[in-house]
Amino acid sequence: MATILIIEDDGAIHSLIKEALTLQRFKTISAYSGTEGKLLYEQNPVDIILLDLMLPGMDGEELLREIRNDSTIPVIVISAKNDQASKLELLMNGADDYITKPFDVKELIARINIQLRHAAKVLHNETEEVRYKDIRVNMDTREVKIIDEVIHLTGREYAILLLLLENPQKVFSRANIYESVWNEPFFDSDQTINMHISNLRRKMNAQGANYIKTIWGIGFKFD
Structure with missing residues (x-):
């Protein structure tokens, strides 16, 4: 309950x-x-x-x-x-x-x-830890570290990061991200996804992790 x-x-x-x-x-x-x-x-x-x-x-x-x-x-x-x-x-x-x-x-x-x-x-899909270059995600505590510095993410930001992190090099459209993270059909404007990606980038870039790439006209990928 x-x-x-x-x-x-x-x-x-x-x-x-x-x-x-x-x-x-x-x-x-x-x-x-x-x-x-x-x-x-x-x-x-x-x-x-x-x-x-x-x-x-x-x-x-x-x-x-x-x-x-x-x-x-x-x-x-x-x-x-x-x-x-x-x-x-x-x-x-x-x-x-x-x-x-x-x-x-x-x-x-x-x-x-x-x-x-x-x-x-x-929770169902979690493993002990996910790593990618300087990024470490503890799946038990949902703690995200970049070069041993903790970054604080919202629930949506965490879910988007995990989606991209577990599928490096795969390009996700805004609709792909919305339907995977929000778990409902994409009906919102691009502003919602753009805002969350922008906020996630800002927090990651502050620690020198510039891994989220924009593929113009298509979407985003982790590189």
Whole structure:
């Protein structure tokens, strides 16, 4: 049974989410402020975090940064912000998915299940360690090191890196990457994949690992 941490200060929305998750046999933990959410996250093993942005105490964006300092746990942001710039910024800062208020509960459940299936798929396929040149990936802890320096990746970035790393020289289109990592048909714009690749490159390049190549008009490969 998956455990989901709900961090949402609106009582009505919080109750709606909690009831829907309980009906789906998920275990839930409730937090009504960013500060409380951080404390409960640190004290409890959870599988997914549902995170509002406009929270009392520590806001959702700050809390997301705190979580990404030491964890790749899937985080689905639930927010009234619906502009493209805000969504892209949150995804770049570590969110694995983004759903806009008001939302359909069935869609939220579907997005949660996608995250769980992806996490299970990664776990099922894991080996002790994957190496490529200066890169080492510990499949048990999901720790990524480049020349013995740890780099902190989001869940999506980690999955994209692993996909490319396990298939060096193979060219992946944006649709290939989306369908492999998101585990659903490709329907998004190229911006989502481009943003995740850009963020992953930035973190890797900071450690001198410039291995992700763009094949213009086709996609990306690990070289």
